[in-house]
Amino acid sequence: xxxxxxxxxxxxxxxxxxxxxxxxxxxxxxxxxxxxxxxxxxxxxxxxxxxxxxxxxxxxxxxxxxxxxxxxxxxxxxxxxxxxxxxxxxxxxxxxxxxxxxxxxxxxxxxxxxxxxxxxxxxxxxxxxxxxxxxxxxxxxxxxxxxxxxxxxxxxxxxxxxxxxxxxxxxxxxxxxxxxxxxxxxxxxxxxxxxxxxxxxxxxxxxxxxxxxxxxxxxxxxxxxxxxxxxxxxxxxxxxxxxxxxxxxxxxxxxxxxxxxxx
Numbered sequence: 301x302x303x304x305x306x307x308x309x310x311x312x313x314x315x316x317x318x319x320x321x322x323x324x325x326x327x328x329x330x331x332x333x334x335x336x337x338x339x340x341x342x343x344x345x346x347x348x349x350x351x352x353x354x355x356x357x358x359x360x361x362x363x364x365x366x367x368x369x370x371x372x373x374x375x376x377x378x379x380x381x382x383x384x385x386x387x388x389x390x391x392x393x394x395x396x397x398x399x400x401x402x403x404x405x406x407x408x409x410x411x412x413x414x415x416x417x418x419x420x421x422x423x424x425x426x427x428x429x430x431x432x433x434x435x436x437x438x439x440x441x442x443x444x445x446x447x448x449x450x451x452x453x454x455x456x457x458x459x460x461x462x463x464x465x466x467x468x469x470x471x472x473x474x475x476x477x478x479x480x481x482x483x484x485x486x487x488x489x490x491x492x493x494x495x496x497x498x499x500x501x502x503x504x505x506x507x508x509x510x511x512x513x514x515x516x517x518x519x520x521x522x523x524x525x526x527x528x529x530x531x532x533x534x535x536x537x538x539x540x541x542x543x544x545x546x547x548x549x550x551x552x553x554x555x556x557x558x559x560x561x562x563x
């Protein structure tokens with residue numbers, strides 16, 4: 301389970317790796333005038349080459365191998381570039397996520413910890429944030445950054461591609477930012493996240509628009525499907541769709557909110 305660009309693995313206490321120099325930073329593609337997802341039930345949504353039926357397989361492992369590099373400085377530079385939409389509008393993004401004081405939050409594909417640390421400040425000392433990623437070196441970076449900012453409510457967890465290393469009903473909110481399209485085993489990963497969420501807990505997914513004719517060619521190739529497909533996959537994993545956030549600052553990305561039904 302990669303970073304936002306990274307993934308999942310299993311320890312308390314992480315984003316993508318060195319890609320070719322011509323590879324654009326994730327989140328810098330163009331998808332202006334992006335259409336909003338339909339409010340129709342997922343089963344009624346049509347399919348096209350970028351929004352086919354529920355995918356049988358997840359991401360190609362090749363897109364994740366760069367994000368497992370031990371050389372984290374190039375990864376951090378890519379994740380924290382002003383040209384990356386999620387980085388530029390991170391404060392607005394955190395506001396929309398809506399982590400409340402005292403909440404327990406999982407940041408899946410935590411990468412450099414950019415959003416992890418902001419979430420930790422939002423939930424306060426009574427809350428807790430689990431930074432989950434597949435890259436141990438990035439998780440070490442998050443640990444160092446949290447200590448430097450005297451944030452004692454951050455815990456890092458090393459993940460793999462099969463499941464999130466979180467206890468059952470241990471979190472109130474899960475954030476997956478620019479990472480869902482990296483999941484190699486989305487069905488098992490989402491099943492583990494559903495277990496980790498308390499009944500009534502919420503899941504927020506931020507990912508890239510994939511619109512032929514508008515989206516940059518790199519992202520058409522890199523992102524395996526459009527948001528309607530991802531929505532269907534997440535609903536099939538047992539989540540209820542709540543809404544799509546209308547965030548004017550996000551042109552390359554969209555934000556969907558789901559809820560785990562009460563038992």
